[in-house]
Amino acid sequence: MGLKRVGNQTVKLENPPSIISTASIVGPKEGQGPLKEYFDMILEDDLWGTESWEKCESKLQEEAVRMALTNAALSESDINYLFSGDLLNQIISSSYCARQLSIPYFGLYGACSTMAESLSLGAMTVDGGFAEKVACVTSSHFSSAERQFRYPLEFGNQRSFSAQWTVTGAGAAILSSSGEGPFITYVTTGKVIDPGIKDVNNMGAAMAPAAVDTISNHFKDTGYNPDDYDLIITGDLGSVGKAITSDLMKEQGYDISEVFNDSGVKIFYHEEQDTHSGGSGCGCSAVVFAGYVYKELLKGSLNKVLLISTGALHSSVSTQQGESIPGIAHAVTISNSIE
């Protein structure tokens, strides 16, 4: 039937769920970046009183969810589903977070695209009438990701210029069937696109074609133009991926450069903080969405935003076996008004 579908990849939500609260917690480095005013909490160290970075990461998620619940004056029992994910093997941060919360749990893996993925699934669940309220949360942690995907922290290597910096942080959002907005009005789910990039230090280039595919399909399906949006913000393409996306979008016939930005580019002062191409990780788009985007929407300085979280769907095993890096991008339209 698919009554709510428009076009090939997009869903138009008929009862758009309202994002009634968000919470963002970031690590010390992110707390020195340009967006520091927007985050709800900044950690002083990246262990936060736990014994390991992995434990810290699940605490980040848990506290982000609790904070979002408190902001909305809700308790765990008011939430029907928890949609969450992270970067670690077997998404342990999310599962260990869910262990602490008594909320029915769907664990998601979409690499760094997980924030938009969880918002997409959460919004569709609420819109479909399967839930009253859901929580969506994702996290990443520089030190836990670094050891899983790259080198030990104390190993003295140089980072390449296209390399990105995994964001330490978690962002959570509570979606509700009733509320004043902002609303999630459209969901465009991405296809896996593999441009054949094998260099793990160049994720931006690996993910850019997926972002372009999802954004241009979103325009085709909804009939929107770049002008309809106040902000089109990708998850973690970094400066390299952002430049490529801008170029490729022009080839597709859409000039988005006026309203286009990237969370990975926005979150750090790249020169001073030495983050090279920019921030990355599921936490990147999560905290930029839950902090910056959401608060600007509430203020009214942004009214309609297209959030596209981008993910690189590789593993350290696939890289060693010489496989290329498949990219994915999921988009959601977040708007202050329902048309």
Add this chain to the structure above:
Amino acid sequence: MDRLNKKEYEKYAEKKIPKPTYFKNIFWAFIVGGLICTIGQLIRNWLFSRGLNEKQVAAGTSIMLVFMGSFLTGIGVYDRLGKVAGAGSTVPITGFANSIVSPAMEHKREGYVFGVAAKMFTIAGPVLVYGVGSSILVGIIYLLFGGGR
């Protein structure tokens, strides 16, 4: 996005990456690498002055430099050095020590057997495998060509 040519895209993406600061990298690799070797020479000369023979001096120098590399890794300095010096701190034997100590430290939380001890050689293991392996091969070839008595 269907007509994306992977070869062309890879080339195009390459071009978007800022080039490494070659001159600066080479300069610092030379300075730091040179200094570490000079420290090695200092140790050598000192050990010789203590009356040790060539074999003892070679082993002693290695041990002391390895200790230096391990210590600097332990106190969190070597990774900062490596960021500036690149190969200048990776290629000397202190870098070999860094490649052993850093994963060992990193994996302490997974225990002393599967963490520290097992991960110790994740980077240095291949070095030993190929180094020792090729030296055995050379030894056997040397023997076959009448190098033994």
Add this chain to the structure above:
Amino acid sequence: MDYLKAFVIGGIICVIGQILMDTTKLTPAHILVIFVTSGVILTAVGIYEPLIKYAEAGASVPLPGFGYALCKGATEGVKKNGLIGAFTGGLEATAGGVAGAIIFGYIMSVVSNPKTKD
């Protein structure tokens, strides 16, 4: 004078590593393997020994020097003990450094914790 030689030759060997790192996609682990193995080969063909004689620590401290010690140990082992020497010589000559790395590495990981990068 021997300090200057050590500085310059050691520096140059590191610069070769740096150029490989910046212009190829080789990881640091690959570079270490290549350097040790080339040390073994260069010694076997008789190129590295003169360099060691000339620059001392400048050639022995970088990883090709580790390869040199392995190769030299293996050939000397053959002279002394025949085939068995090919197996024991290399490790014997480099035992100090390897054993040192193991024990110092262990001690360091017991007494200190890794700190995140900033």
